[in-house]
Structure formats: structure tokens, C-alpha cells
Amino acid sequence: MIESVAVFGLGKVGELVAHLLARAGFEVVGFDSREREIPSLRTSVLDVTDADALRESLGRVDAVVSCLPYHLNIAVAEAAHDTGAHYFDLTEDVPTTNRVIELAKDRAESAFVPQCGLAPGLIGIVGASLAATFDSIRSIELKVGALPQNPTGLLGYSFNWSAEGVVNEYLNDCEVVRAGERRMVPAMTETERVLIGGIELEAALTSGGLGTMCQTYEGRVQRLDYKTMRYPGHFRQMQFLFEELNLRDERELVGRILVDAKPPVNDDVVYLHAAVEGVCEGQPFRRNHVRAYRPIDIDGQTWRAISWTTAASAVAVVELVAGGRLPASGFVRQEDISLDDLLGTHSGRLFETHGKVDA
Structure with missing residues (x-):
């Protein structure tokens, strides 16, 4: 079951990840290193290098989506492992993913899904x-x-x-x-x-x-x-x-x-x-x-192409795990995800309605 999700890092992508998660029906809380006031989103300040505070924040949610710089993701993944939260990130860093794979082997009841995004x-x-x-x-x-x-x-x-x-x-x-x-x-x-x-x-x-x-x-x-x-x-x-x-x-x-x-x-x-x-x-x-x-309007706000394509793909994967279309435990590879399944999610539908190139 995934009902509540923490989003770490509320930059342009992280803010939209939080918004799309809420649109898809999840209870969302956002964490950033500085105070952020975002309409309709509950936010808190968090230093992810503080191991105790990090684990405390994850103890209150079912899953976390890390939109942080790649070098901070291992700490978040280890905290998710310790608290039993499902873990998702946007990293392209190979050592980070290798560590996430190791953690997934030792936590059978949680899904570890790195490398979401674009x-x-x-x-x-x-x-x-x-x-x-x-x-x-x-x-x-x-x-x-x-x-x-x-x-x-x-x-x-x-x-x-x-x-x-x-x-x-x-x-x-x-x-x-x-x-x-x-x-x-x-x-x-x-x-x-x-x-x-x-x-x-x-x-x-x-x-x-x-x-x-x-x-x-x-x-x-x-x-x-x-x-x-x-x-x-x-x-x-x-x-x-x-x-x-x-x-x-x-x-x-x-x-x-x-x-x-x-x-x-x-x-x-x-x-x-x-x-x-x-x-x-x-x-x-x-x-x-x-x-x-190209940039699109979502609920009255215009989002850059890089922001919405990254956020929509990541949130669609969370939806698939929550809905039972992907495994809810262990390491999940991006290539194991069906494009048709992704396009069938609340967030994935954005890719169906945008992006076609004229012949």
C-alpha cells in the first residue's frame, strides 16, 4: 500500500512531482533544505545529512521520491531501507544505483525504483x-x-x-x-x-x-x-x-x-x-x-518541458507500484515497465496528449 509520499527536494521538478502525486490521489508532504511556501502542499525544512531527522521524516510516510542532487540519494535510500519506505529517485549516477540495488536485496517488503524520470x-x-x-x-x-x-x-x-x-x-x-x-x-x-x-x-x-x-x-x-x-x-x-x-x-x-x-x-x-x-x-x-x-499548462501553471516530462514519468511509476502493476518489493528496473501501462496512469496520460511530431 502506498497512500502517503514524501518528496525530497522542491526545485522545479520536485515541486511538480509533489503536485502530480497529489493529483493522483496520494497524501503528499514536501521536504527541502530551506523554507518553501507552495500552495496546497504541506512542506517542512529538512537537512538530509541529519540521519536521525531523515529517518524520522520517513517513518511517517509509505514512500519517498528523491529529487535531490545525486550525491545525496544514497543517504535517503539507506534511510528508506531502515524505515521500510518504498524508494524512488531520478538519479543517473551508476554508483548510487548500485548501492540502491544492494539495499533492495536486504529489504524484501519495500520497492526500490531508482532512475525514474527521463x-x-x-x-x-x-x-x-x-x-x-x-x-x-x-x-x-x-x-x-x-x-x-x-x-x-x-x-x-x-x-x-x-x-x-x-x-x-x-x-x-x-x-x-x-x-x-x-x-x-x-x-x-x-x-x-x-x-x-x-x-x-x-x-x-x-x-x-x-x-x-x-x-x-x-x-x-x-x-x-x-x-x-x-x-x-x-x-x-x-x-x-x-x-x-x-x-x-x-x-x-x-x-x-x-x-x-x-x-x-x-x-x-x-x-x-x-x-x-x-x-x-x-x-x-x-x-x-x-x-x-514542449512546455504545457497543468492546473493553471506553465511548466518547462524538462520539468513535466521528468516529473510525469517518475510519478507514473509510483502510481504503477501503488496500483499493483509493478512489484511492491525488491529492485525494479525501468526496462521492466510497460509503456502502455505507464500511459494508462493519471500522470502518464500527459505523454499521450503531447509530443507528437508531424511527419
């Missing part, structure tokens, strides 16, 4: 659901781009998402499947051209977006990878920044510089491109799922 998360759900329609699979190619609709400058980018997360995905090695086996390859490589609705983009390998999919599909596919999409020329500029200016080891500094230079915008767009090739009904076939999500 990538990893929705993109993996889409990819796995496409793959399930094939007799045999040759390749799974997954791509996501969170971008300004009206880019300027050489980077053509705005930091509507965590700068810390973006820098990590550009610099950490990427897990892929090549020739049926898992491998680690450098980020910002294997650049390719992508067209979505007449918009030209470039895509390059980045880390974290696949979650656990390489483990799941090793030996079942010849090729599996995740790439981030940007406007043409972006990755060349980032390689100049990290390599020629020798800033690879200055991640925090680079993050501050980039956010100051390319602050968030309200007119953003999230591009999603999933493609699976294999044999379908005895014939070679390629199936694509392509979407372009």
Missing part, C-alpha cells in the same frame, strides 16, 4: 517496449535532448537541468553493448546527425542514460547505446572547454561557468528518439518512436 527512465521504458514487439533484436538506439527552442551562441544550449549532472554525463565513460558484449567507451564520441521534425541535431554518447539496460540486454542485442542530442557544433565546443583548456578535472568550476553563461529558459523542448532494429514477423524491420515535448 533518461534513464522514460527513454528506457520506450526502448524496451519497442524491443518487446520484435522476434529478435539487433540494435536498440536511444537518444534524448533537453534544449532551448530558440538557441543562441556557439553552444546552442541552456542549463534547464542540473549543471553537475550534465558535466558528469559529458566526462564519465559510457556503458554500451557492442557485438553483444558490455563495454565502456569515452563520452562525447560516435557523433551522428539526427533530424526531428525538420530540426537538425547532433547526438553523441553520454553516460548514465541507459540505467541497467546493458546488463539486461547483453547477449540479446548486437548494439545498444544512449546518446544525448544537441544542436550542431555543441560537442566540439565542449571538447574544447574540457580538453584544450584543460578543465576536465575542474567539474564544479565548469558547472558554475556554464550556468552563468547559459542560464535556464522557459521556452525549452525535450526531444526523444528511440529506434529498435531486428526481425519482426519474420522480416527485417526498424521501429521508431520520436517525440518533441
Whole structure:
């Protein structure tokens, strides 16, 4: 049973996660490191580094959704383990997920569902659901781009998402499947051209977006990878920044510089491109799922594309666990979630009504 949910971190995504949970019928309480006044949401100040206070807050709810920076999630997951709360997060950090998997093995009565959100998360759900329609699979190619609709400058980018997360995905090695086996390859490589609705983009390998999919599909596919999409020329500029200016080891500094230079915008767009090739009904076939999500109005408030796509996917997964469509115990992989099931939830319906790309 999940009736009450705590949301940790009330930024743009966390606030909407709380709102969508309430819309879906859950009792919600929000926690943040500073005082937040959000209409119709009960909020409290919480220092998640205070282990006792953290466990006390989770002792009063059935589940927690962590929308915190990735480096704070392990503490929340360990507290959820100790208190018996179901655990959900938005992380793309591999060590964090590995720790969550360990905790899930030791707490049979709780669900541990990391990597909810967009990538990893929705993109993996889409990819796995496409793959399930094939007799045999040759390749799974997954791509996501969170971008300004009206880019300027050489980077053509705005930091509507965590700068810390973006820098990590550009610099950490990427897990892929090549020739049926898992491998680690450098980020910002294997650049390719992508067209979505007449918009030209470039895509390059980045880390974290696949979650656990390489483990799941090793030996079942010849090729599996995740790439981030940007406007043409972006990755060349980032390689100049990290390599020629020798800033690879200055991640925090680079993050501050980039956010100051390319602050968030309200007119953003999230591009999603999933493609699976294999044999379908005895014939070679390629199936694509392509979407372009823009800001939408939810209950009288406009939300950025990156905020609502991330929040809606995460809350839909909570709904599926609460409704018995996903296991209520142990580790749950994103690729085990059916896209049709997700679209059937209160929050998942947003993806049905938005994002279609004109041919």
C-alpha cells in the first residue's frame, strides 16, 4: 500500500512531482533544505545529512521520491531501507544505483525504483517496449535532448537541468553493448546527425542514460547505446572547454561557468528518439518512436518541458507500484515497465496528449 509520499527536494521538478502525486490521489508532504511556501502542499525544512531527522521524516510516510542532487540519494535510500519506505529517485549516477540495488536485496517488503524520470527512465521504458514487439533484436538506439527552442551562441544550449549532472554525463565513460558484449567507451564520441521534425541535431554518447539496460540486454542485442542530442557544433565546443583548456578535472568550476553563461529558459523542448532494429514477423524491420515535448499548462501553471516530462514519468511509476502493476518489493528496473501501462496512469496520460511530431 502506498497512500502517503514524501518528496525530497522542491526545485522545479520536485515541486511538480509533489503536485502530480497529489493529483493522483496520494497524501503528499514536501521536504527541502530551506523554507518553501507552495500552495496546497504541506512542506517542512529538512537537512538530509541529519540521519536521525531523515529517518524520522520517513517513518511517517509509505514512500519517498528523491529529487535531490545525486550525491545525496544514497543517504535517503539507506534511510528508506531502515524505515521500510518504498524508494524512488531520478538519479543517473551508476554508483548510487548500485548501492540502491544492494539495499533492495536486504529489504524484501519495500520497492526500490531508482532512475525514474527521463533518461534513464522514460527513454528506457520506450526502448524496451519497442524491443518487446520484435522476434529478435539487433540494435536498440536511444537518444534524448533537453534544449532551448530558440538557441543562441556557439553552444546552442541552456542549463534547464542540473549543471553537475550534465558535466558528469559529458566526462564519465559510457556503458554500451557492442557485438553483444558490455563495454565502456569515452563520452562525447560516435557523433551522428539526427533530424526531428525538420530540426537538425547532433547526438553523441553520454553516460548514465541507459540505467541497467546493458546488463539486461547483453547477449540479446548486437548494439545498444544512449546518446544525448544537441544542436550542431555543441560537442566540439565542449571538447574544447574540457580538453584544450584543460578543465576536465575542474567539474564544479565548469558547472558554475556554464550556468552563468547559459542560464535556464522557459521556452525549452525535450526531444526523444528511440529506434529498435531486428526481425519482426519474420522480416527485417526498424521501429521508431520520436517525440518533441514542449512546455504545457497543468492546473493553471506553465511548466518547462524538462520539468513535466521528468516529473510525469517518475510519478507514473509510483502510481504503477501503488496500483499493483509493478512489484511492491525488491529492485525494479525501468526496462521492466510497460509503456502502455505507464500511459494508462493519471500522470502518464500527459505523454499521450503531447509530443507528437508531424511527419
